[in-house]
Amino acid sequence: MGQKLLLEHINVPEIQTYNVYRAKGGYKAVEKSLKMSPDEVMEEVKKSGLRGRGGAGFPTGMKWSFLDRKTDKPRYLVCNADESEPGTFKDRFLMEKIPHLLIEGLICSSYALGSNTTYIYIRGEYKWIVGILEKAIAEAKNAGFLGKNILGTGYDLEIYVNNGAGAYICGEETALLESLEGKRGNPRMKPPFPAISGLYGSPTVVNNVETLAAVVPIINLSGEEYAKIGIGKSTGTKLISACGNIRNPGVYEIDLGLPVYEFLNSDEYCGGIRDGHRLKAVIPGGSSVPILPAELFYKNIKGEERNMSYESLSDGGFVSGSMLGSGGFVAMDETVCIVRNTWSFARFYHHESCGQCSPCREGTGWMEKVLHRIEYGHGHMHDIDLLVDVAKKIEGNTICPLGDAAAWPVAAAIRHFREEFEYHIKYPDKVKNSRFAHLDDYKTSLQLA
Amino acid sequence: MIKVTIDGVEIMVEPGTTILNAARQAGGDIVPPAMCYYSKLKGSGGKCRTCLVKVSAGSEKDPRPMPKLVASCSTPVQDGMVVQNITSPEVLEARKGVVEFLLINHPLDCPVCDQAGECHLQDLGFQHGSAKTRYEEERRQFDKIDIGDKIQLHMTRCILCYRCVYTADQITNQRVHGVLKRGDASEISTYIENVIENDFSGNVIDVCPVGALTDKTFRFKSRVWFVKPMNAHRDCNKCSGKVAIWMHGEEVYRVTGRKDKYGEVEEFICNDCRFEKKQKSDWVIEGPREVERWSVIGQNKYAVGTKVTAPQNIGYGNIID
Amino acid sequence: MDTNLSEITFTEERLAKAKEIMARYPEGRHKSALLPILHIAQHQFGNWLSAPVMDYVASILNIKPIEVYEVATFYSMYNLKPVGKCMIEFCQTGPCLCRGVEDIMDYTEQKLGIKVGETTQDGKFTLKGVECLGACGYAPMAQIGEYYYENLTKEKIDKIIHLFGQEDFNPDQKYDI
Numbered sequence: 001m002g003q004k005l006l007l008e009h010i011n012v013p014e015i016q017t018y019n020v021y022r023a024k025g026g027y028k029a030v031e032k033s034l035k036m037s038p039d040e041v042m043e044e045v046k047k048s049g050l051r052g053r054g055g056a057g058f059p060t061g062m063k064w065s066f067l068d069r070k071t072d073k074p075r076y077l078v079c080n081a082d083e084s085e086p087g088t089f090k091d092r093f094l095m096e097k098i099p100h101l102l103i104e105g106l107i108c109s110s111y112a113l114g115s116n117t118t119y120i121y122i123r124g125e126y127k128w129i130v131g132i133l134e135k136a137i138a139e140a141k142n143a144g145f146l147g148k149n150i151l152g153t154g155y156d157l158e159i160y161v162n163n164g165a166g167a168y169i170c171g172e173e174t175a176l177l178e179s180l181e182g183k184r185g186n187p188r189m190k191p192p193f194p195a196i197s198g199l200y201g202s203p204t205v206v207n208n209v210e211t212l213a214a215v216v217p218i219i220n221l222s223g224e225e226y227a228k229i230g231i232g233k234s235t236g237t238k239l240i241s242a243c244g245n246i247r248n249p250g251v252y253e254i255d256l257g258l259p260v261y262e263f264l265n266s267d268e269y270c271g272g273i274r275d276g277h278r279l280k281a282v283i284p285g286g287s288s289v290p291i292l293p294a295e296l297f298y299k300n301i302k303g304e305e306r307n308m309s310y311e312s313l314s315d316g317g318f319v320s321g322s323m324l325g326s327g328g329f330v331a332m333d334e335t336v337c338i339v340r341n342t343w344s345f346a347r348f349y350h351h352e353s354c355g356q357c358s359p360c361r362e363g364t365g366w367m368e369k370v371l372h373r374i375e376y377g378h379g380h381m382h383d384i385d386l387l388v389d390v391a392k393k394i395e396g397n398t399i400c401p402l403g404d405a406a407a408w409p410v411a412a413a414i415r416h417f418r419e420e421f422e423y424h425i426k427y428p429d430k431v432k433n434s435r436f437a438h439l440d441d442y443k444t445s446l447q448l449a
Numbered sequence: 450m451i452k453v454t455i456d457g458v459e460i461m462v463e464p465g466t467t468i469l470n471a472a473r474q475a476g477g478d479i480v481p482p483a484m485c486y487y488s489k490l491k492g493s494g495g496k497c498r499t500c501l502v503k504v505s506a507g508s509e510k511d512p513r514p515m516p517k518l519v520a521s522c523s524t525p526v527q528d529g530m531v532v533q534n535i536t537s538p539e540v541l542e543a544r545k546g547v548v549e550f551l552l553i554n555h556p557l558d559c560p561v562c563d564q565a566g567e568c569h570l571q572d573l574g575f576q577h578g579s580a581k582t583r584y585e586e587e588r589r590q591f592d593k594i595d596i597g598d599k600i601q602l603h604m605t606r607c608i609l610c611y612r613c614v615y616t617a618d619q620i621t622n623q624r625v626h627g628v629l630k631r632g633d634a635s636e637i638s639t640y641i642e643n644v645i646e647n648d649f650s651g652n653v654i655d656v657c658p659v660g661a662l663t664d665k666t667f668r669f670k671s672r673v674w675f676v677k678p679m680n681a682h683r684d685c686n687k688c689s690g691k692v693a694i695w696m697h698g699e700e701v702y703r704v705t706g707r708k709d710k711y712g713e714v715e716e717f718i719c720n721d722c723r724f725e726k727k728q729k730s731d732w733v734i735e736g737p738r739e740v741e742r743w744s745v746i747g748q749n750k751y752a753v754g755t756k757v758t759a760p761q762n763i764g765y766g767n768i769i770d
Numbered sequence: 771m772d773t774n775l776s777e778i779t780f781t782e783e784r785l786a787k788a789k790e791i792m793a794r795y796p797e798g799r800h801k802s803a804l805l806p807i808l809h810i811a812q813h814q815f816g817n818w819l820s821a822p823v824m825d826y827v828a829s830i831l832n833i834k835p836i837e838v839y840e841v842a843t844f845y846s847m848y849n850l851k852p853v854g855k856c857m858i859e860f861c862q863t864g865p866c867l868c869r870g871v872e873d874i875m876d877y878t879e880q881k882l883g884i885k886v887g888e889t890t891q892d893g894k895f896t897l898k899g900v901e902c903l904g905a906c907g908y909a910p911m912a913q914i915g916e917y918y919y920e921n922l923t924k925e926k927i928d929k930i931i932h933l934f935g936q937e938d939f940n941p942d943q944k945y946d947i
Contacts, residue, residue, distance in 0.1 A: 074796075083904050084902055084904060085902070086863045086864050086865055086901075086902040086906065087864070087865050087902075087906050088904065088906070089904045089905055089906055089907055089908075092904050092905075117796075123904065124805070124809070124845065124847045125847065125903050125904070125913060126904070127916040127917075128916050128917055128944070158794075160794040162794075162802070162805070162806060163805065163806055163809065164805060164845070165805050165808065165809065165845030165846070165847040165848055166845045166846030166847035166848075166900075167631075167844065167845050167846065168901070168902070179805065180802060181799070181801060181802055182801035182802045182803065182804035182805060182831075182841065183801075183804075183837075183840075183841065184628070184631070184840055184841055184844040185844060185845075189494075189495040189520070189523045191525075200796060200799055241906065241907055242907065243865045243868075243869075243906035243907040243909065244865055244868050244869075244906075245868055245869075249906075249907035249908065249909075250907050251907070283864075287863070287864055287902075328906070330864065330865050330868070330906070332868055336868050340867065341864050341867060341868070344862065344863055344864045344867050345863070345864050347863075347901075348863050348864070348901045348902060350632060350633070351632065351846075351901050352632070352901065353631070353632040353633070354631050354632065354844075355609065355628075355630075355631045355632040355633060355634070355635035356496050356609075356611075357495070357496050357497070357498055358496070358497050358498055358547055358550045358551050358608070358609075359498055359546065359547060359550050361550075361609065361632060361633050361635070362550035362551070362553050362554060362633060363550055364632070364633070365632070365633040366550075366553060366584065366586070369586040370586075386583055392546075393542075393543065393546030393547075393549070393550070394546075396517045396518065397498055397501060397517075397518060397543050397546065397547065398498070399495060399496070399498075399520075623834070624834060624836055625834075625835075625836055626836065627836045627837070627839065627840040628840060629839060629840060629843040629844075630843045630844065631843075631844045639836070640821065640835075640836065640839035640843070641821045641839075
């Protein structure tokens with residue numbers, strides 16, 4: 001059983017309230033941080049090896065160190081709670097179940113960065129969580145952990161929650177900042193990066209909910225101790241939101257480095273594939289990371305067992321590997337049609353493209369339409385290579401990573417499940433009226449694990 | 450001054466200059482095409498991705514290449530930067546892709562489009578596109594709408610460069626149109642029926658790289674290659690009065706800003722000059738304009754001294770099948 | 771809903787809330803309050819944003835109407851046309867697809883006699899297909915009003931249609947299904 005750093009008290013009744021949270025040792029990290037200098041807090045985060053939990057996995061301490069501290073402008077910390085990557089629902093779980101952990105992490109981090117006004121940008125659909133967070137903020141303020149002159153240190157901080165209104169793209173940090181400024185969520189051209197010119201043109205750090213919550217155990221344990229958990233450069237614990245055709249969908253906190261076999265099959269976590277079915281494929285880190293067929297999920301191309309870490313899941317690059325991403329873990333059994341699933345993701349990215357740059361605006365729609373045709377029995381063999389080529393022409397050529405996120409799943413699905421696409425094209429009558437892959441003659445040829 | 454090398458050509462530029470503007474200082478084939486960037490409009494650029502180039506050495510200090518192709522219009526040069534434009538197959542391939550993306554939802558009916566002959570997308574397609582389309586799906590279509598009595602918007606032809614939005618923001622005092630919706634459903638619109646009423650609103654026509662915004666006082670009166678552009682001026686209390694008038698015989702068919710070889714106007718002009726002054730006697734004619742763009746319009750040798758650079762197709766065969 | 775221009779004014783409570791939200795942002799940056807205020811407006815004026823309502827929001831924030839239209843049309847949660855009192859928004863992205871949301875949507879369509887994207891004649895129900903709502907582990911699911919209804923079954927749909935079709939249905943309330 002792994003260590004529980006974030007979810008240790010998740011089952012304590014009324015842990016959402018300040019009193020219970022405090023009684024369980026809450027806000028000790030704030031007390032500790034405010035006795036340290038901001039640089040010392042940042043140093044702990046650097047030592048911890050914490051990497052961004054939103055999906056990119058960029059070292060948090062390094063991101064913080066880029067923040068322009070020389071200007072006279074105010075500095076901002078913005079919490080990215082725009083969780084919208086299909087397969088990902090961990091931040092929601094954390095904010096709903098233990099909101100004070102996020103508020104505590106925000107206070108420590110804001111202090112380290114010198115932010116006196118910190119915003120939580122939360123996706124609009126999580127309407128009811130806004131109330132939960134605002135209540136936690138009010139309680140923390142009432143207890144003297146927010147507001148003017150916190151704990152007599154002279155440090156002032158206000159935290160506000162700003163809700164979005166339905167746009168995946170606002171999870172991209174510069175689109176988020178645009179949206180927070182009351183504009184369309186069009187990602188900005190970089191440079192300048194937010195660390196130099198972010199919210200209102202001021203130096204800004206944007207971090208994911210889980211990343212900021214993880215600052216609490218880092219301060220409590222020390223960065224060095226935190227770094228001992230995990231494996232290699234994947235330090236600490238990670239929330240994984242597991243879904244798809246597994247027995248126990250839900251959010252799990254794992255020590256990074258947990259063998260994937262154990263994560264998927266032990267009763268402590270996913271509990272294996274639902275009764276009577278077998279694993280066909282896994283998307284280990286949210287819909288934008290490459291899908292892996294069962295055999296490549298368990299073991300890399302060299303035959304070594306994979307574990308849940310940034311490095312191990314990406315072993316093999318995009319040819320035979322994937323990514324840990326946001327921790328949105330989708331396991332699919334043999335009843336899932338890869339073509340239909342890929343089409344649904346393509347439709348998602350098409351729907352969510354901001355439309356600012358041409359490869360993404362036009363390419364995502366094009367891919368969706370071709371996939372739709374194939375799924376509904378109107379595909380041609382040359383469509384498969386066309387999709388690969390369109391994906392290639394989007395990838396790397398857009399303003400923001402949404403283009404890549406749209407291209408990768410299509411490219412990977414074709415790379416690993418090409419026969420399934422060909423099957424749809426060869427036997428249009430069989431696929432036309434069936435929603436899922438209830439195609440026994442195809443299924444028997446599948447490699448399942 | 451700092452040094453940048455583009456396709457082997459060394460150029461000395463001021464710090465802060467973008468790769469695209471550095472290339473324009475040198476001129477010639479090394480200049481990347483640009484459909485959305487407009488030097489006179491703050492914030493423009495970065496969107497169409499036609500100007501993507503490869504940075505094979507970031508700077509003298511840090512000669513590592515940049516991992517992805519970059520938009521040359523919004524990437525500042527560093528001292529010692531080495532850039533590849535048409536010498537990079539990767540750039541040409543990506544650009545071919547971008548042109549294809551811009552064209553999949555664009556009607557391929559140049560013969561009935563008023564912009565034909567001076568359309569940047571036509572030029573771009575000719576120079577960097579493929580001869581055939583791989584797109585089999587239905588194309589996006591919109592109805593034509595009038596935004597004011599002199600300007601027509603045909604969204605079907607729009608490539609969403611945002612130039613007209615920046616123009617309204619920066620040149621006029623009250624923007625009533627913008628980009629609505631998102632993704633490939635995005636459209637330029639006023640949302641509710643509204644007219645663009647402003648002394649400088651006509652400039653949206655000049656900045657539009659395609660036939661999405663056209664001058665209703667000129668629409669379908671003539672093909673652009675049958676009219677002769679002349680530099681002309683008049684005393685105007687709203688703008689500089691320095692314009693290009695497009696003559697058909699003794700008649701002034703239309704008035705536009707004076708565009709340089711990158712299609713950018715030298716100065717924005719007012720609606721009075723553009724729409725109301727259609728008599729030859731309204732203008733002091735300076736002489737014929739030189740057409741430097743190699744576009745279709747340049748094929749008509751109508752003015753003495755016109756420089757016409759031969760059209761070139763870079764590497765992908767002729768668009769005319 | 772017919773909107774009479776003179777009737778478009780926030781209730782005192784909502785206006786106070788709008789002012790409070792505007793005060794969260796630095797001097798001159800009150801446009802930041804646009805998204806939250808549009809939510810408030812949509813909530814007061816029949817769960818959709820008419821052009822006059824958007825113009826009213828522009829006047830509160832002292833920005834151009836087009837700035838509001840640009841934003842309101844960008845984000846998927848703003849309804850630009852009237853919708854039913856109970857709007858059922860089914861998540862239809864990959865993970866929900868794996869868990870059979872399509873069967874649930876079919877069933878609901880049959881039960882209400884409308885297609886996704888349509889509103890029942892009595893104006894009670896609107897069906898909508900939306901993209902990932904971040905509830906993948908509890909699929910299939912739908913959002914109704916402020917809340918999520920998860921692990922949906924046909925029986926739960928029956929219950930939703932029965933309960934939410936009642937005159938006293940309150941979309942701001944979470945119901946036990």
